[in-house]
Amino acid sequence: xxxxxxxxxxxxxxxxxxxxxxxxxxxxxxxxxxxxxxxxxxxxxxxxxxxxxxxxxxxxxxxxxxxxxxxxxxxxxxxxxxxxxxxxxxxxxxxxxxxxxxxxxxxxxxxxxxx
Amino acid sequence: xxxxxxxxxxxxxxxxxxxxxxxxxxxxxxxxxxxxxxxxxxxxxxxxxxxxxxxxxxxxxxxxxxxxxxxxxxxxxxxxxxxxxxxxxxxxxxxxxxxxxxxxxxxxxxx
Numbered sequence: 534x535x536x537x538x539x540x541x542x543x544x545x546x547x548x549x550x551x552x553x554x555x556x557x558x559x560x561x562x563x564x565x566x567x568x569x570x571x572x573x574x575x576x577x578x579x580x581x582x583x584x585x586x587x588x589x590x591x592x593x594x595x596x597x598x599x600x601x602x603x604x605x606x607x608x609x610x611x612x613x614x615x616x617x618x619x620x621x622x623x624x625x626x627x628x629x630x631x632x633x634x635x636x637x638x639x640x641x642x643x644x645x646x647x648x
Numbered sequence: 649x650x651x652x653x654x655x656x657x658x659x660x661x662x663x664x665x666x667x668x669x670x671x672x673x674x675x676x677x678x679x680x681x682x683x684x685x686x687x688x689x690x691x692x693x694x695x696x697x698x699x700x701x702x703x704x705x706x707x708x709x710x711x712x713x714x715x716x717x718x719x720x721x722x723x724x725x726x727x728x729x730x731x732x733x734x735x736x737x738x739x740x741x742x743x744x745x746x747x748x749x750x751x752x753x754x755x756x757x758x759x
Contacts, residue, residue, distance in 0.1 A: 575749030
């Protein structure tokens, strides 16, 4: 167990709706990263937050947004859902140190289905 | 062209065999290399973490990095049915950067 939890486990939404996914990082981990994993693909980086500020973003449109809170919890929000947003959404936490030993630990993911 | 290429398999081998999993990459700025194991419907679990070129061994697992060839490998000795999973290579540049993953190789160990 990595100590990283995510909720909900599964979610079904319809096209055009909005969704909020939640993550609870390991205590002491100041960085949270979110990834999207489509079926049969590796995880793709969405964005990263460090101490409640966005610290890097991948090739995802602005309708993907996030928040990080002081209590090591974070959210991924997706507006105007599209069918292609169906995927496993993973959060990963790390200390946020620019050292070789800093490692990202993943939660179990939230499986989102958009109909 | 993807930054990280990984054969998606599937790969099936008999129990006890040596498994070789590989990734190639194009970005010479990558310095940190990882292998994650992902069971069905679970999040990725870190197996091995290496820096720059060289070998690292942990139990039945050995990770190799050849930066001159932009090629990394994971070897699993004495493979067990419990090793059946998808294996993802991942890499990153200096600092707490995003991880760039391969597509994953689905491995099945046949008892």
